[in-house]
Amino acid sequence: MGWGGVCACREKVVIGAYKSYILLEGEGAQKTSIEWGDYASDSRGHDTASCGTFTSYASNIVVAGITFKNTYDGYSHTKQAVAALIAGDKSSLYSCGFVGYQDTLADLFGRHYFKGCYIQGVTDFIFGLGQSIYEVSTRTCRDSIRVHAQGRGAANDTNGFVFKRCNVTGPQATYLGRAWGRYSRVIFYQTFMSDIIVPEGWSVWNSHGYE
Numbered sequence: 354m355g356w357g358g359v360c361a362c363r364e365k366v367v368i369g370a371y372k373s374y375i376l377l378e379g380e381g382a383q384k385t386s387i388e389w390g391d392y393a394s395d396s397r398g399h400d401t402a403s404c405g406t407f408t409s410y411a412s413n414i415v416v417a418g419i420t421f422k423n424t425y426d427g428y429s430h431t432k433q434a435v436a437a438l439i440a441g442d443k444s445s446l447y448s449c450g451f452v453g454y455q456d457t458l459a460d461l462f463g464r465h466y467f468k469g470c471y472i473q474g475v476t477d478f479i480f481g482l483g484q485s486i487y488e489v490s491t492r493t494c495r496d497s498i499r500v501h502a503q504g505r506g507a508a509n510d511t512n513g514f515v516f517k518r519c520n521v522t523g524p525q526a527t528y529l530g531r532a533w534g535r536y537s538r539v540i541f542y543q544t545f546m547s548d549i550i551v552p553e554g555w556s557v558w559n560s561h562g563y564e
Contacts (some may be wrong), residue, residue: 361386370410370441379419382450382471390424401459405435412442412463420450420471423457433493435459439483446470453478460485460514477502479533484512489522502530503537513538521546529555 362384379385389406401483407421425434436453442463450471451458457474460483472489503514529547
């Protein structure tokens with residue numbers, strides 16, 4: 354629980370695939386948070402799907418006014434540490450926060466809408482194969498390397514990320530993202546980017562020849 358008007362719950366939350374039509378609402382991202390400190394590790398038997406603080410596989414989910422935080426500090430040992438994994442179709446998240454180090458928000462599969470959200474991380478902190486719109490949201494690069502990794506795998510795949518009227522800020526130079534696959538697709542529309550973005554903008558990673 355919390356103090357000073359803040360409720361910080363220490364737990365993992367998982368919404369299964371057959372639990373659709375749920376509204377999960379907090380008192381505001383500054384007041385309500387769900388926190389855990391897990392990370393992906395073969396020796397521990399934890400992977401992307403099981404290390405997240407919040408995981409939703411169900412469709413038709415609405416979440417509002419909650420911060421999801423993975424408290425694992427990756428500065429000493431960089432590990433995948435997901436704050437939220439969204440894999441159900443037609444999921445909408447409003448005025449939420451997502452805070453972590455590496456792979457903060459797994460926008461994994463499905464059609465998603467993020468409105469007025471705050472997303473913070475270092476490496477690939479928005480990643481996945483979602484078909485998603487981020488509107489009027491802020492992404493803060495905490496000593497960042499890359500902001501996102503979009504994994505569209507073929508030319509006829511419909512997925513991709515659209516950032517509409519967003520803000521990209523942070524303390525040091527960073528790439529907007531890397532090509533996680535040869536057909537990665539990301540659109541920035543009427544988005545403010547501070548001078549932290551390197552001129553190249555995009556890291557082709559292992560997809561040379563598909564710039």
